[in-house]
Amino acid sequence: MIDRIRLRRPEYTGSNRCRACTVVNAVVLLVVVGLISVRAPLVAAAVGVVGAAAIALRGYLLPFTPYFAPALVAPLPGRFFNHDAPAASDALSDLDDDAADTEAVLRALIEADVVTADGDRVGVTESFKAAWRDRMDPLADAPDDQFAAAARESVPVVASGRVERPGSEAFLVVSGDGRLSRWIRRPVAITEVAAVEALADTDLQAAHLAVAANALCAFLEMCPACGDDVVEGRLDDCCGHSLGDHDPERGLACETCGVAFHRFG
Structure with missing residues (x-):
């Protein structure tokens, strides 16, 4: 019996569609x-309809297309076929070996009136959202030395920090008492440092701040670096690298900056 649920694969279509896979399949078809x-013109028409429907509904027709389609179009000029994965980043909480459990921190955020929970619906309160945004804008506009100083002054787990700019990218490089350095991409760093600053006005324990800042990235609506919306979607670099029964990893990312802010567990 045909599994109707698998006839449509939204995780491989729409905004998640890989152009290379689509074009290669269309050409083959x-x-x-x-x-x-x-x-046999009638048979050809039927094959065309079925094949086009498969590409439209499932993302591609030929099995294992993602393993060869990107390589086929790679020599072509331009960026039309580019489908790069959002870049991952370290987080402030990575500095804390004794970081609190995320669920415990979420409960603490609810008790501190930072997060609201209504059944399965969880969100950030409007008052905290406004305070968070008010902290993001100055940090985004701050020179590198002032931004690093803000991180050192506001985040308890940060013992030292500086901004590094390898190539066209920018990172907040921070270390804790253990001297282990973490490289946090600037958009993520702005988001988390701003969250810590906004949380300073709440009753949240200092030991929870770094984990809370990372958890709050799940509720981010706008990238603090470029001002574009962050969107939920796949975090891999092609429509089918996660083949089989495994669902692709999803999260929140800024497509303009190419940075992932949060990965859904």
């Missing part, structure tokens, strides 16, 4: 339809 049409 056109060639096959053209060859069949020489002897």
Whole structure:
């Protein structure tokens, strides 16, 4: 019996669609339809309809397309076929070996009136959202030395910090008492440092601040670095690298900056 649920694969279509896989499959389908049409036009039409429907609903027609399609189009000029994964980043909480459990921190955020929970719906209170945004904007505009100083002054687990700019990217490089350095991409660093600053006006324990700042990234609506919306989607670099029964990893990312802010567990 056909599994109707698997006929449509939204995780491989829409904004998650890989252009390379789609184009390669479309070209192959056109060639096959053209060859069949020489002897059996009606059969060719049927194959074309079924094949086009499969590409539209599932993302691709040929099995294992993601393993060869990107390589086929890689030599072509331009960025039309680029489908890079959002870049991952370290977090402030990575500095704390004794970081509190995320669920415990979430409960503490609810008690501190930072997060609201209504059944399965969880969100940030409007008052905290405004305070958080008010801290993001100055940090985004701050020179590198002032931004690093703000991180050192406001985040308890940060013993030292500086901004590094390898190539076109920018990182807040921080270390704790253990001297282990973490490289946090600037958009993520702005988000988390601003969250810590806003949380200073609440009753949240200092030991929970770094984990709370990272957890709050799940509620981010706008990238503090470029001002564009952050969107929920796949975090891999092609429509089918997660083949089989495994669902692709999803999270929140800024497509303009190419940075992932949060990964859904």
